[in-house]
Amino acid sequence: MSLISRSLLVFLSDTVGVCLAWLLAYQLRFDFAIPPEFVRPMLMGLGMVLPLQAVLLRFFGLYRGIWVFASLPDLLRIARALSVGAVLVPIILTLLLHTEPWVPRLVFMMFPVLLFFYIGGTRVLYRSWKEYRHFGALRAQGQPVLILGAGKTGAHLVRELAQSAQWRVVGLLDDDWHKHGREIQGHKVLGATTELKNWAEYYKCSHAIIAMASVRHEIRRKVAGLCVSSGVRPLIVPSIDEMMSGHVRFNEIRQVNVEDLLGRDPVRIDTEQVGHCLKGRVVMVTGAGGSIGSELCRQIARFEPSLLVCFELNEFALYNLTEEFATHFPRLQLVAIAGDVKDAVRVDEIVGRYHPHVIFHAAAYKHVPLMEEDNAWQAVRNNVLGTWQVGRSAVSFGVERFVLVSTDKAVNPTNVMGATKRMAELVCQMLSAQGKTQFEMVRFGNVLGSAGSVIPKFQAQLAAGGPLTVTHPEITRYFMSIPEAAQLVLQAGSMGHGGEIFVLDMGEPVRIADLARDMIRLSGQSEEKVQVVFTGLRPGEKLYEEVLADAEQTRATHHPKLRIARAVPVDPAELDNILNWLRQRRAVGAAEVRRELRRWVPEYQPARHEPPQLQLINNMAAGA
Numbered sequence: 001m002s003l004i005s006r007s008l009l010v011f012l013s014d015t016v017g018v019c020l021a022w023l024l025a026y027q028l029r030f031d032f033a034i035p036p037e038f039v040r041p042m043l044m045g046l047g048m049v050l051p052l053q054a055v056l057l058r059f060f061g062l063y064r065g066i067w068v069f070a071s072l073p074d075l076l077r078i079a080r081a082l083s084v085g086a087v088l089v090p091i092i093l094t095l096l097l098h099t100e101p102w103v104p105r106l107v108f109m110m111f112p113v114l115l116f117f118y119i120g121g122t123r124v125l126y127r128s129w130k131e132y133r134h135f136g137a138l139r140a141q142g143q144p145v146l147i148l149g150a151g152k153t154g155a156h157l158v159r160e161l162a163q164s165a166q167w168r169v170v171g172l173l174d175d176d177w178h179k180h181g182r183e184i185q186g187h188k189v190l191g192a193t194t195e196l197k198n199w200a201e202y203y204k205c206s207h208a209i210i211a212m213a214s215v216r217h218e219i220r221r222k223v224a225g226l227c228v229s230s231g232v233r234p235l236i237v238p239s240i241d242e243m244m245s246g247h248v249r250f251n252e253i254r255q256v257n258v259e260d261l262l263g264r265d266p267v268r269i270d271t272e273q274v275g276h277c278l279k280g281r282v283v284m285v286t287g288a289g290g291s292i293g294s295e296l297c298r299q300i301a302r303f304e305p306s307l308l309v310c311f312e313l314n315e316f317a318l319y320n321l322t323e324e325f326a327t328h329f330p331r332l333q334l335v336a337i338a339g340d341v342k343d344a345v346r347v348d349e350i351v352g353r354y355h356p357h358v359i360f361h362a363a364a365y366k367h368v369p370l371m372e373e374d375n376a377w378q379a380v381r382n383n384v385l386g387t388w389q390v391g392r393s394a395v396s397f398g399v400e401r402f403v404l405v406s407t408d409k410a411v412n413p414t415n416v417m418g419a420t421k422r423m424a425e426l427v428c429q430m431l432s433a434q435g436k437t438q439f440e441m442v443r444f445g446n447v448l449g450s451a452g453s454v455i456p457k458f459q460a461q462l463a464a465g466g467p468l469t470v471t472h473p474e475i476t477r478y479f480m481s482i483p484e485a486a487q488l489v490l491q492a493g494s495m496g497h498g499g500e501i502f503v504l505d506m507g508e509p510v511r512i513a514d515l516a517r518d519m520i521r522l523s524g525q526s527e528e529k530v531q532v533v534f535t536g537l538r539p540g541e542k543l544y545e546e547v548l549a550d551a552e553q554t555r556a557t558h559h560p561k562l563r564i565a566r567a568v569p570v571d572p573a574e575l576d577n578i579l580n581w582l583r584q585r586r587a588v589g590a591a592e593v594r595r596e597l598r599r600w601v602p603e604y605q606p607a608r609h610e611p612p613q614l615q616l617i618n619n620m621a622a623g624a
Contacts, residue, residue, distance in 0.1 A: 011054070014062070017118035018053045022046050025110040041099050048096060049089055053115070056081045056088070062119075078119050086112040142168035144203050146196065146232075148223055149211035150174035150182075150189045153237055157211045157253075158185040170203040193223055197230035209253060210236040224256045228521045258455055258519050270491060270559070275303050277358060277401070277494035284309040284356035286341055286390055287363030289317025291447060292405055295486040296360050297321065301329045308334045309354050311341070313363070341386035344393075351393040360493065361390050362405040364421065371417040372539035376590040380582060380597075383420035388427050388579050395435035403493035404428050404441040406501070408478065408545045411443070414607040415540025416590075419597040422604070425501060427579070429570045432499040440496035442489045443565070444504040445478030445545055458516060462523050466530035468516040471537050476509040476544045492562055505561040509544060540607055575600075 026034055026042050034042065060081035090108045097103065142165055147154050150172045161167045162185065171190040179189045190199050196208060208227050212220050220236070227234035234256040283300050287293040288310035297310060312318040315338060322336045335354070339346040341363045364383050365371050371379040387404060394402045406425055409418030425441045432439035446453055461468050485504070492502035513532060520530045537543070553566060578600055594606050
């Protein structure tokens, strides 16, 4: 049946309802014994009421909705149409109906009420019948599932799952004790989320859905961890930010991933301040194809720069970036530059050609063990000399701001990579005094999902059936999401005055062994079958990272997640001599690199590396 035919049937049903409501109002008024003298006025009044009420119902849009989806907005439209009718019907009938006896006042009062019950009731009954016809048989099917969260998100989810053949809601859990024992859509709020394990065993649930889209990430992370520890596979409803992005819809329930356990509340940046720094300006990003560099480009694009210069050594990464931006940011003017930050001629050519107002320097070698031995000299060349070349060019061509993406491994470094990044900070401090360019440095820890990080490594090992390799039982790391890191880099770059080292609030450190066990549980695999192997600390690796985020060593900024480290004074003459010496050298062995770095970076203390002793353990025993 066509949509027009259905609307016509609904309209005819409503006109029948007008007739029935008018006649029933008379019957109720006279106790179902209408005097003969009132019959003629009753029929004449109906002849006037019927077209008037039909026009009002159509005018208020009652036939734009679909009956099977009838809901509160439809009832509100009905109420508005009948309220206007309740005023107009007595006025028009009094003016036009010149007959006696008059229409009783009680009829005028009962008619809109009866008509509301008819029109609203027919829609509700039709929807109930349709849902039962289509979905009634599903209520005894599907896997039993508990809903965690009895707020608006949970109520909405219960309604959605009533039409699902995959899931069967057996109850809800919520930490608000006022809701305990109450019902949502016929499903009881059983108790607190801490009782998850008991209720899951009672109802034989292997899954639970976290329906807390609007709460703080810390709470959702706690509940997700509770699911993992209870042996229940957690699923999650998209967060408000995910739904606002347009990439996901409410009903796209997904599995909880490790980012949900490690991530944090979305960062809030001062968009006006950042926009003032970037909007309508030429911005250059080095290492634009990397994890941080590419996300910086995406975040910068939101602020509509006049030109985005993407400088990248890896051809394939540069190609992927241009393809992505052609699809998602077609209006943005972007130039893709293949080049090496160590190539002074190429760097000068590009900076001189495009005259960027801001440079974000994200190009770096960052893998600690890889840079410790055979590639130590390349780490120095790329991280130190590369930063010097780009920074020197920025000063020469009058770039307004230069932002160095640094690392927490630059704090009291124990490896070549961290020491070279600390030297890169010193280079920026030195250059900040040589011209008008404002140099800022931003330190942060590991980012979720970046190239070479532990999470993609664990995911690959799980896909291969294990084991998961962890260097040490007590090793910890800080984690933040790539978008969060990129946004805070932009914020720091826009608020600096030159020479500051910004330290990001990294939250609480995470024990990598615990992370490995959580990922095993999240994957649904048995902890007895998938084991953890402790391989020993790798060359240059610390048990824990430092970010110098405490009040004694940093000072606060107006942004709650950014602090400024107290920088050590730099001897520009000595550092300049070191850089010139490095530029003239062609090759230096790893031992000599470490020896020279100890001289140049006093806080650098190379870690002693002992041969790894593999230790294979059962996860349950390790967690004891």
